[in-house]
Amino acid sequence: MIQENPFDEVLVSKFIAGEASPEEAILVNDWIDASEENKIYFMRLEQAWTLEKNTSGSTRKKEMVWSALEKEKNKTQQSKKKLGISPYRLAAAILLLISVSAVLYFFNISKQNPSVIVWETRQTSNEIAELNLPDGSAVKVNRNSVIKWQRKFDGSNREILLEGEAYFDVAHDPGKPFVITTPEVKLKVLGTAFNVLDNKEQNEIEAIVTRGKVLMYTPEHQIIIEAGMKGIYHKQTKALVLVKTKSNNSIAYATHSLSFSSTTLKDVSDQLSKAYGVKFVFENKKIQECRLTTEYQDKSLAFIMDVISESLNLIYTIKDNTVYISGDGCL
Amino acid sequence: MSSDQFDKLFKESFDKFFDGLHRYAFTLLKDSDKASDAVQSIFTKWWEMQTQLENQDAAKAYLYTAVYRHCLNAIRHEKVKVVHSESYVREFSTNSNVFVSPGSFEELDDQVQSAIESLPAQCQLIFKKSRLEEKRYAEIADEMNLSIKTIEAQMSKALKIMREKLQDYI
Numbered sequence: 001m002i003q004e005n006p007f008d009e010v011l012v013s014k015f016i017a018g019e020a021s022p023e024e025a026i027l028v029n030d031w032i033d034a035s036e037e038n039k040i041y042f043m044r045l046e047q048a049w050t051l052e053k054n055t056s057g058s059t060r061k062k063e064m065v066w067s068a069l070e071k072e073k074n075k076t077q078q079s080k081k082k083l084g085i086s087p088y089r090l091a092a093a094i095l096l097l098i099s100v101s102a103v104l105y106f107f108n109i110s111k112q113n114p115s116v117i118v119w120e121t122r123q124t125s126n127e128i129a130e131l132n133l134p135d136g137s138a139v140k141v142n143r144n145s146v147i148k149w150q151r152k153f154d155g156s157n158r159e160i161l162l163e164g165e166a167y168f169d170v171a172h173d174p175g176k177p178f179v180i181t182t183p184e185v186k187l188k189v190l191g192t193a194f195n196v197l198d199n200k201e202q203n204e205i206e207a208i209v210t211r212g213k214v215l216m217y218t219p220e221h222q223i224i225i226e227a228g229m230k231g232i233y234h235k236q237t238k239a240l241v242l243v244k245t246k247s248n249n250s251i252a253y254a255t256h257s258l259s260f261s262s263t264t265l266k267d268v269s270d271q272l273s274k275a276y277g278v279k280f281v282f283e284n285k286k287i288q289e290c291r292l293t294t295e296y297q298d299k300s301l302a303f304i305m306d307v308i309s310e311s312l313n314l315i316y317t318i319k320d321n322t323v324y325i326s327g328d329g330c331l
Numbered sequence: 332m333s334s335d336q337f338d339k340l341f342k343e344s345f346d347k348f349f350d351g352l353h354r355y356a357f358t359l360l361k362d363s364d365k366a367s368d369a370v371q372s373i374f375t376k377w378w379e380m381q382t383q384l385e386n387q388d389a390a391k392a393y394l395y396t397a398v399y400r401h402c403l404n405a406i407r408h409e410k411v412k413v414v415h416s417e418s419y420v421r422e423f424s425t426n427s428n429v430f431v432s433p434g435s436f437e438e439l440d441d442q443v444q445s446a447i448e449s450l451p452a453q454c455q456l457i458f459k460k461s462r463l464e465e466k467r468y469a470e471i472a473d474e475m476n477l478s479i480k481t482i483e484a485q486m487s488k489a490l491k492i493m494r495e496k497l498q499d500y501i
Binding site for chain 2: 009010012013014015016017018019020021022023025026029032033045048049061062064065066068069072073174175212
């Protein structure tokens with residue numbers, strides 16, 4: 001503690017509790033900045049009090065924000081100067097061509113009214129589509145799904161309509177929330193990675209968050225889903241529930257990240273079928289009971305099958321999207 | 332003011348005030364990433380509006396006030412009530428992983444926990460409402476039928492006692 005500038009408990013407690021006015025915050029920060037000692041003392045006090053790690057004072061964070069600001073500045077300058085076609089614009093134009101007929105079909109947009117928001121659509125049947133949205137967000141759309149997005153994201157939100165299942169890696173833009181609308185429930189994000197599934201069999205909509213935070217809401221209720229959690233909307237009761245995500249295997253079609261813990265080969269093959277879009281045929285049904293404990297990050301199906309065959313003593317062949325497995329395995 | 336001067340003040344203010352502004356935003360939002368977003372967006376706004384400020388002192392006052400307003404708005408919009416009633420938790424209690432409540436008392440460090448327990452009853456209650464339930468002073472005052480000044484005084488008392496108890500720890 002320094003002498004000439006005493007520690008003011010009323011002010012500091014107000015500040016830590018988030019009750020300080022701007023003037024009071026300036027006073028507290030002036031005290032904190034007065035010496036390195038004060039700074040360290042304050043950080044420890046705050047951490048003991050809130051038990052949350054505050055990364056204030058991290059130069060990395062500061063640099064990140066500054067470079068984001070620089071980008072913003074350049075963007076405004078560029079749009080003022082009306083530069084020629086950037087690679088991004090070219091990419092957007094190509095996307096537009098691909099889906100324009102679908103847009104007209106779905107929304108029957110009149111050409112006379114340019115202020116109408118233009119939607120683009122992508123529908124998948126037996127394939128997984130990888131899309132880059134105009135804001136730089138990436139989407140992997142699972143099989144048998146429909147996704148629609150605003151062509152330019154020029155509204156106050158980045159609006160998405162979804163039927164089916166998709167995995168979103170959302171570009172960070174705090175000024176423009178990313179909002180996904182499904183027939184019953186909406187999800188709102190600032191920048192994060194998560195999966196949304198309209199699960200018709202279970203009559204529910206599921207959102208698994210792998211990074212960041214997502215707000216899931218209906219006109220009546222809302223929940224915040226954090227990384228490692230799953231939000232579920234029950235269509236019948238209209239209730240929202242949070243549960244812990246036991247495993248992210250169900251979204252491996254997008255992440256190609258799988259982990260098994262003493263899992264039967266039957267379950268492993270079911271997960272691999274969903275993730276890689278293949279069928280499994282077992283010559284000897286009994287080997288489906290063999291168990292496996294392993295993890296794969298972004299590996300090819302062939303790699304995974306090599307490892308499995310090696311560890312369970314099996315022989316496999318892949319032909320026409322079908323994996324044939326033979327051998328006595330663990331038996 | 333020329334645009335060069337503006338750019339200079341902008342950059343200098345960022346370098347000088349970022350840490351303090353982030354620290355302040357963090358106390359209001361309780362989330363480091365959200366605090367960064369808040370600071371970023373007030374600087375973006377300043378740059379977009381090209382608001383002319385005389386010197387660093389003026390910039391400082393402007394930025395702190397902007398952070399304050401921005402965060403209060405963000406809190407208002409985000410004041411999310413995690414709705415899950417009793418019946419609801421029961422309904423899904425078959426699933427052992429049902430999420431119960433954020434910031435439970437058990438997660439606190441032993442030393443911090445015993446420091447909190449050593450607080451006088453009223454002081455402790457107020458501290459818990461602020462720290463664990465993340466209630467605002469005004470809300471606590473309202474609930475307990477006390478003045479905001481009393482809450483302030485009790486909270487600073489809590490801080491004083493905690494500082495003493497946690498002397499070695501901190």
